[in-house]
Amino acid sequence: MSNKNNLNGFTLMELTLAIVILTIGIMSLMATILPAMKLEETSRSFDIAKSAAANKLEEIAGYDFNSICTVFSGTNFAAGELGDTAGYISIDNSNTELLDITVTISWSSTAFQNTPLSLQMKTMLTRSDQ
Numbered sequence: 001m002s003n004k005n006n007l008n009g010f011t012l013m014e015l016t017l018a019i020v021i022l023t024i025g026i027m028s029l030m031a032t033i034l035p036a037m038k039l040e041e042t043s044r045s046f047d048i049a050k051s052a053a054a055n056k057l058e059e060i061a062g063y064d065f066n067s068i069c070t071v072f073s074g075t076n077f078a079a080g081e082l083g084d085t086a087g088y089i090s091i092d093n094s095n096t097e098l099l100d101i102t103v104t105i106s107w108s109s110t111a112f113q114n115t116p117l118s119l120q121m122k123t124m125l126t127r128s129d130q
Contacts (some may be wrong), residue, residue, distance in 0.1 A: 012045075017100035041111040046119060049105040052080040055068055056087060056103045065127050069093050082107040099125045 010018075056079075060072055072089045079087035085107040092100035108116040 038111040039064050040116070042109055045107065045109065045111075049079065049085075049107065049119040050082055050087075050121070051115075052082075053103040053105050053119060057087065057101065057121060057123050060089070060101060060103075061123075061125060065099070065125065068099055068125070072101075079107070082111070084108050089100045094104065099113065102124065 016100070056077065057084060060068055069091050073091040073093070075089050077086040077087040077089070082105075085105065088104045088106070090102045090104070092102075101124070102120055102122045104118060104120045106116065108114040109117050
């Protein structure tokens with residue numbers, strides 16, 4: 001009679017080691033995914049702010065040159081889908097033939113513990129542009 005001690009399967013030590021290695025791999029993956037998600041959120045918010053500033057500059061460009069300062073200079077506006085967002089317009093009209101227009105969008109980053117962020121977009125308009 002032959003003695004068969006042929007056991008199939010894994011030992012408890014092999015299973016424990018496999019679980020430890022798998023856990024380390026998953027934790028490493030999570031450590032790279034979470035910052036990437038935060039950066040994606042910040043990038044998306046900058047895109048929204050850029051779009052809001054560009055839209056406001058397009059709106060301003062549609063007005064008569066002589067009325068732009070009185071209508072827009074020093075005004076605040078709601079800047080879109082970013083939640084706690086503020087838009088501000090400043091216009092330098094020290095040159096009577098040229099307007100230096102700056103649109104500033106400010107908001108709080110939800111991805112980085114409500115860190116204040118802002119974006120400025122500038123353009124210049126001359127009387128001949130209109």
